[in-house]
Structures are given as C-alpha cells and as structure tokens.
Amino acid sequence: MMKNMMLLIGGLIAVLGYFPAASAADEQPGLQIINPAKSYGIQVGDTLSRRIVLDLPAGSTIAKAGVPLKGSKAEGIELVGVEVSESDSGNGRQYSLRLDYQVFASSAKPVVMRLPQASLKMSAQDGQESVLTIPQWPFWFSPLVVSSSGKAGINMQAQFRPPAVEVAKLHAWLGVCVCLVVSGLLALIYINADKKWLPFMGGAFAHAHRRIKRLKATPGSTKEAFYHMHAAFNQWYGGNCFAQDIDSFVQQNPRFGKSREDIARFFTSSNEQLFFGQAKDASEVIKELKQLSKQFRNCERGVA
Amino acid sequence: MNTVSNDIELADWRTKALKLESEIEKVIVGQTRAIRLMTTAIFARGHVLLEGGVGVGKTTLLQSIARGIGGAYERIEGTVDLMPNDIVYHTYLNSEGRPQIDEGPLLRAGENLSVFFFNEINRARPQVHALMLRVMAEKHVHAFKKDYRLPHMVVFADRNQVEKNETFEIPSAARDRFMMEIPIVIPASREHRKSLIFDTRFQHAEALTQQVEDHILQFDQLNQFSNTIQHHIQSSPVMEEYALDLWESTQDPAKFGVRLEGVEISRLVQSGASPRGMGMLMKAARVNAWLNGRDSLLPEDIHAVFHEIIAHRLVFNPMYDSKRTALARELTAQIINTVVVPGRH
Structure with missing residues (x-):
C-alpha cells in the first residue's frame, strides 16, 4: 500500500516538475491534462475548458470536496463548470475531470493571463490523503479594442444575424424617385438656366415656345401667344421690334437669318390677328405659333 | 355714301395726297419726313408748330403747300410790338387822305384762307397768342361787327428757338393747341446740301414755288374728307x-x-x-x-x-x-x- 502511494506521489511530482509543458504532462502515465487548443486570441467572456484524466489505483478516490469549487475566481477568471466522471480502468479507476473557466478579466492591451492552478484531493485505500496540483495554464488575452475597453460596447455585434428586410420593392421605388429627382433637376436647369453658362437653353424663344405649348385654343389665348412671341423678339432686339424692324433684327442677330421669311410671315400674321381684325381659327393660330416658336427656338440655339 | 364709292373717294384723295408730296419734294429737298408729317397734319386738320433754324426753307415749304392745296396763304411776322388788332385789321391813310381800316391778314381772304403762317410766334406778346389760339380753336373771329368764319384755315407757326431776348415762351396750354411740332432741319445728305447751294433754281424761292402744281387738293373739301378718313x-x-x-x-x-x-x-x-x-x-x-x-x-x-x-x-x-x-x-x-x-x- 505504501509502495503504491509512493508510486502515485512520485508520478505526480514528476508531472508537476514537468509543467508547464502541458503536452509533456499528457505523456505522463496516469495523468493526462488536455488544455484548450488555442492559447491566443482569448477575449473577455470566452470559456476555456481543461480536461484532466487521472488513473488511480484501486481503492483510491477523489473526494467530492477535493475538486475545485465551482464559482471560485482568480484574477478575473471564474470556474463556471466542474464535471467529474469515473470509470473502471484495469485494476484501478479512471477519473475524468472537466473544468470550465470563463474569462471576466479585461485589459486594454494584449496580456498573458492564466487559468488558475487547481488542487485535487485524493484519498488512498488506507485513508491517507494527498493533494494533486494542476498547474496554471497561460494564454494570451486579446482585448476587444486596441486602445480602450470603453469602445467595446460600440464594437459589439449581435450574436444572431437579424432577419433581412425585403428591399426589392424599396429598390424599385428608389429607382423611381431617383428618376423623378434627376428629371426634375434637368427640367429646372432647362427652365432657369442662364444663357451665359448654358448657351443653348433658357432663351427667349424657348420660353415662348414652352408657354405657347401649354395654351389651349381659345380666342383669348391667341393674343397671349402673340404676346409671348413678341416678347421674345423684343428681348432679342433689345427693345420693341415691329414689322419694319425685321431687317435690322436679322442684321443684329444673324442666327435668325435663315428664318427671315418666316419672321416676316409671323409679323404679317400678328398684324392680321391683332390689328386688322382678320381673326383666324384659334387652334390654327396656336398651331402655327407653336411651329414658328419652335423654329425660332432652334435658330436661337443655333441648330436650325 | 356706299362702301364702293367711299373706297374710290379714299383712293382718289390718296393719289392726290401722294402727288402733293411728290410735287413739294420737287422743290424742297431732303425734307421727306417733314413733308409727310405736314401732309398728315393737313388731312388731320391740325395746326402745326415748325421747329428749326433760319433759312432752312420753312416759308418756301409752306408756300408750296398752300399752292398745292389751293386757297389763300397769309403770313404775319411775330414782333415784340405786334398787337392782336394788327392781325385782324390795319389802318392807313387812303389816297384821299382819310383814315381807312381794312381787314388784316387773318380776315383778308375770308373763308378762302387755307394756310396762315405765323413766323416767329414767340416774339409776339401773350395777348397776340391768346387771340391766335382762340381763332385756331374756334375757327372764327368777330370783327367789323360781324363774324368771320375761317373753316379751312390751318395755322403754321414758327418758333425762334435760338434767341431768347425779346421772346415770350408759349405756355404749355397754348402749345397743346398745336397738333404737331415738326422739326425742319438742314438736310443731312451731302448731295442735298450741294444742290441747295449750287443749284441756281433754289436761289429764287418764289419762282421755285411756282413749279408746284396748283390746286392738287380742294382746300374747301378737306374738312369733310378728313372726317371720312377718321370714320374709315x-x-x-x-x-x-x-x-x-x-x-x-x-x-x-x-x-x-x-x-x-x-x-x-x-x-x-x-x-x-x-x-x-x-x-x-x-x-x-x-x-x-x-x-x-x-x-x-x-x-x-x-x-x-x-x-x-x-x-x-x-x-x-x-x-x-x-x-x-x-x-x-x-x-x-x-x-x-x-x-x-x-x-x-
């Protein structure tokens, strides 16, 4: 009995002398310590498990009170789970002890932390007790943030992926809105553009053409249509432009030269409608003025 | 009057009016616009202020017009001592040595007066202006215990705009009685200027005026025809x-x-x-x-x-x-x- 006891103690001393080379302890007959596979990148909240397999001779036991107490803490590392199982093994008994540690310690920089040293109380068949010390296990603690743990909360991510929102319809609406905004902006530019920076837009005849296009064919609308056309001529001429001014108008604005005859036609039509009382059908007049204003607009833009 | 005859009358008178212009343009060069304006005033039956320097041909122009439209032409010079009665009558001693009073330039031609030229009207006193303006508005004047009607008279008055001494500005109310103020300026064209000083026919204004065909228009029908134009x-x-x-x-x-x-x-x-x-x-x-x-x-x-x-x-x-x-x-x-x-x- 005494011999067995000596063997056991000798074996344990050999194991302790060997530690912290855990892999070497694993090779000791009768004792096997299986540490976590990864000793780096451990973060706050991680759970690390150590498994200790111990072969004891027949009659020797590990007292229930001899295992580390669940809930014990050391340097911010808490033993959160203790599981003991035993089975027959040849002449003796094999005890398998699982110790789960959770890391509650924190650090702003990577540091070496340790799973605490643990003690196992064993009693031999003759009632003699001995203590087996399981050595510390060092590991590298990795902070969640580099500079400050205070930012950890910000950087925390949900453990569960939130359910995805159906965005296909939103994409369609987004497309419609983008189209509306773009076309609205283009329209605003077209309407309000200054000739100085957009020479082809915002001209007097473009303005007149837009106004005339919107007119409905009523007797009153013909006067308004002529008003817009005359206003465009006046703007280009720099004053009131009348039929007798056509030549100087064209001379002053050569871009309208190709449409000289049509300009004369417009003034004749204007005189007939406004001053000679030769009222034509309103729809015909509006149609003619639409066509003329478009033509003069093209001259204005230099594309006629 | 039906429309057709109305149109014929209008066309006929228009031909005569254009002929009057062309006749005057034969003797007055470089004044096309002034001539058109004066023709307009004649047919609109309006009195005219003439604006322009001396020696630009105002009198010749008016005499030519008077010859073209027929009727009598009278003229008076505005002076600082001119009195209203000088326009209406003048007194003199006749061959028998007795004082005699005759009608002045305004009344002399009676109803036949078609053009009355008041030269330098602003040299005359306001009393003279007052009489003239009344006659211009009412077309008649009471003198020699009777009414003289001047229905066909058109007054042309010239303002001396250069000199200010011994002149009386015509007040705005008086200016308003004149239909137009027409500028008579020296022709701008070098050719016209050359003609005016080298063409000898311009040396004798009276002979020049005689070149205008007379009685192109019928002065006594102008009032009626003017109304026709206005209605047409x-x-x-x-x-x-x-x-x-x-x-x-x-x-x-x-x-x-x-x-x-x-x-x-x-x-x-x-x-x-x-x-x-x-x-x-x-x-x-x-x-x-x-x-x-x-x-x-x-x-x-x-x-x-x-x-x-x-x-x-x-x-x-x-x-x-x-x-x-x-x-x-x-x-x-x-x-x-x-x-x-x-x-x-």
Missing part, C-alpha cells in the same frame, strides 16, 4: 389698349420701365399728354394709315407721328426744362421702344 380707319381693341398704355407712359414713364440716362425718371414729367393731345395722336395716326393704303391702324402709324404730336405737350420738371428738346425726343423714343404691344391686359 379702324382700330382693334389691342390697338386701343396700346394707345392707352402710351398715354399712361407719358404721365408715368417709370411705371413702364422707361429709363433715361442721367435723369431721375420719376421726377422728369410734371404733366403728360392731354386727352386732346391723345385725340390728335389717333387722328394723325389714322391719316398715316390711310396714306399707307391701309384701313386699320398699326402701331407703326402711331410711331410715325408720336414724337411730333406728344413731345411739345410734355411739361417737365423745371430742373430739366433747359434740356427739354433733347430730353423730349429721348423720352418719346424710349416710350416707343419700351411700351409693349400686345400688352398683358
């Missing part, structure tokens, strides 16, 4: 609105965006065109339309006579009165250039 020429609602805008712009040019360089436009005009002035404007514009062979008014018809009818009627703030001739011309030009037709009414 039509104006559209747009044209009427335009005329109203023009009228308003003579009273408040700033409202219509009229600008004159170096002038505070809101303080320039004290009084714009009068209703009589605007009536005369439309009357003359109708004549212009008829002379151009139209039976409806165009804006161009108003433009053709606008300055000559409106400018002398405008009353300016005294601070601008020293430059009134230039400012009036600029203002009327700007009004025509700025007031739009058709307007947004």
Whole structure:
C-alpha cells in the first residue's frame, strides 16, 4: 500500500516538475491534462475548458470536496463548470475531470493571463490523503479594442444575424424617385438656366415656345401667344421690334437669318390677328405659333 | 355714301395726297419726313408748330403747300410790338387822305384762307397768342361787327428757338393747341446740301414755288374728307389698349420701365399728354394709315407721328426744362421702344 502511494506521489511530482509543458504532462502515465487548443486570441467572456484524466489505483478516490469549487475566481477568471466522471480502468479507476473557466478579466492591451492552478484531493485505500496540483495554464488575452475597453460596447455585434428586410420593392421605388429627382433637376436647369453658362437653353424663344405649348385654343389665348412671341423678339432686339424692324433684327442677330421669311410671315400674321381684325381659327393660330416658336427656338440655339 | 364709292373717294384723295408730296419734294429737298408729317397734319386738320433754324426753307415749304392745296396763304411776322388788332385789321391813310381800316391778314381772304403762317410766334406778346389760339380753336373771329368764319384755315407757326431776348415762351396750354411740332432741319445728305447751294433754281424761292402744281387738293373739301378718313380707319381693341398704355407712359414713364440716362425718371414729367393731345395722336395716326393704303391702324402709324404730336405737350420738371428738346425726343423714343404691344391686359 505504501509502495503504491509512493508510486502515485512520485508520478505526480514528476508531472508537476514537468509543467508547464502541458503536452509533456499528457505523456505522463496516469495523468493526462488536455488544455484548450488555442492559447491566443482569448477575449473577455470566452470559456476555456481543461480536461484532466487521472488513473488511480484501486481503492483510491477523489473526494467530492477535493475538486475545485465551482464559482471560485482568480484574477478575473471564474470556474463556471466542474464535471467529474469515473470509470473502471484495469485494476484501478479512471477519473475524468472537466473544468470550465470563463474569462471576466479585461485589459486594454494584449496580456498573458492564466487559468488558475487547481488542487485535487485524493484519498488512498488506507485513508491517507494527498493533494494533486494542476498547474496554471497561460494564454494570451486579446482585448476587444486596441486602445480602450470603453469602445467595446460600440464594437459589439449581435450574436444572431437579424432577419433581412425585403428591399426589392424599396429598390424599385428608389429607382423611381431617383428618376423623378434627376428629371426634375434637368427640367429646372432647362427652365432657369442662364444663357451665359448654358448657351443653348433658357432663351427667349424657348420660353415662348414652352408657354405657347401649354395654351389651349381659345380666342383669348391667341393674343397671349402673340404676346409671348413678341416678347421674345423684343428681348432679342433689345427693345420693341415691329414689322419694319425685321431687317435690322436679322442684321443684329444673324442666327435668325435663315428664318427671315418666316419672321416676316409671323409679323404679317400678328398684324392680321391683332390689328386688322382678320381673326383666324384659334387652334390654327396656336398651331402655327407653336411651329414658328419652335423654329425660332432652334435658330436661337443655333441648330436650325 | 356706299362702301364702293367711299373706297374710290379714299383712293382718289390718296393719289392726290401722294402727288402733293411728290410735287413739294420737287422743290424742297431732303425734307421727306417733314413733308409727310405736314401732309398728315393737313388731312388731320391740325395746326402745326415748325421747329428749326433760319433759312432752312420753312416759308418756301409752306408756300408750296398752300399752292398745292389751293386757297389763300397769309403770313404775319411775330414782333415784340405786334398787337392782336394788327392781325385782324390795319389802318392807313387812303389816297384821299382819310383814315381807312381794312381787314388784316387773318380776315383778308375770308373763308378762302387755307394756310396762315405765323413766323416767329414767340416774339409776339401773350395777348397776340391768346387771340391766335382762340381763332385756331374756334375757327372764327368777330370783327367789323360781324363774324368771320375761317373753316379751312390751318395755322403754321414758327418758333425762334435760338434767341431768347425779346421772346415770350408759349405756355404749355397754348402749345397743346398745336397738333404737331415738326422739326425742319438742314438736310443731312451731302448731295442735298450741294444742290441747295449750287443749284441756281433754289436761289429764287418764289419762282421755285411756282413749279408746284396748283390746286392738287380742294382746300374747301378737306374738312369733310378728313372726317371720312377718321370714320374709315379702324382700330382693334389691342390697338386701343396700346394707345392707352402710351398715354399712361407719358404721365408715368417709370411705371413702364422707361429709363433715361442721367435723369431721375420719376421726377422728369410734371404733366403728360392731354386727352386732346391723345385725340390728335389717333387722328394723325389714322391719316398715316390711310396714306399707307391701309384701313386699320398699326402701331407703326402711331410711331410715325408720336414724337411730333406728344413731345411739345410734355411739361417737365423745371430742373430739366433747359434740356427739354433733347430730353423730349429721348423720352418719346424710349416710350416707343419700351411700351409693349400686345400688352398683358
């Protein structure tokens, strides 16, 4: 009995002398310590498990009170789970002890932390007790943030992926809105553009053409249509432009030269409608003025 | 009168009016516009102020017109001692040595008086102006215990604008009686100027006037025909609105965006065109339309006579009165250039 006891103690001393080379302890007959596979990148909240397999001779036991107490803490590392199982093994008994540690310690920089040293109380068949010390296990603690743990909360991510929102319809609406905004902006530019920076837009005849296009064919609308056309001529001429001014108008604005005859036609039509009382059908007049204003607009833009 | 004969009459008179112009242009060179304006005034039955320097041919022009339209031509010189009775009668000792009173230049021709020329009217006293202006308005005068009717008389008056000594400015109310103030200027063309000084036919004004065919028009029918023109020429609602805008712009040019360089436009005009002035404007514009062979008014018809009818009627703030001739011309030009037709009414 005494011999067995000596063997056991000798074996344990050999194991302790060997530690912290855990892999070497694993090779000791009768004792096997299986540490976590990864000793780096451990973060706050991680759970690390150590498994200790111990072969004891027949009659020797590990007292229930001899295992580390669940809930014990050391340097911010808490033993959160203790599981003991035993089975027959040849002449003796094999005890398998699982110790789960959770890391509650924190650090702003990577540091070496340790799973605490643990003690196992064993009693031999003759009632003699001995203590087996399981050595510390060092590991590298990795902070969640580099500079400050205070930012950890910000950087925390949900453990569960939130359910995805159906965005296909939103994409369609987004497309419609983008189209509306773009076309609205283009329209605003077209309407309000200054000739100085957009020479082809915002001209007097473009303005007149837009106004005339919107007119409905009523007797009153013909006067308004002529008003817009005359206003465009006046703007280009720099004053009131009348039929007798056509030549100087064209001379002053050569871009309208190709449409000289049509300009004369417009003034004749204007005189007939406004001053000679030769009222034509309103729809015909509006149609003619639409066509003329478009033509003069093209001259204005230099594309006629 | 039916429409056809009316049209024939209008065409016939128009031919005569154009012939009168061409006849006058034969003897008066470089005054085409002035001649057109005077023809217009004759057919609109308006009195005319002539503006221009001395020796530019005003008398020759008037004598030519008088010859062309027929009737009598009378003339009086404005002087500082001229009295109203000098126009109505003159006294002298007859061959028997007795004092005798005869009709003056205004009454001498009676109803046959067609052109009365008052040379340098602003040299005459305001009493003379008062008589003349009354006769111009009423076309008759009471003298020798009877009424003298002057129904066909058109007064042409010349203002001496150069000298200020011994002159009496014609007040605005008096200026308003004249339909037009027509500038008679030295022709701008070098050819015309050359003709005037080298062509010997211009040396004898009387002989020159005789070259104009006489009695082209019938002076005693002008009043009636003038009415025919006024009834014949039509104006559209747009044209009427335009005329109203023009009228308003003579009273408040700033409202219509009229600008004159170096002038505070809101303080320039004290009084714009009068209703009589605007009536005369439309009357003359109708004549212009008829002379151009139209039976409806165009804006161009108003433009053709606008300055000559409106400018002398405008009353300016005294601070601008020293430059009134230039400012009036600029203002009327700007009004025509700025007031739009058709307007947004």
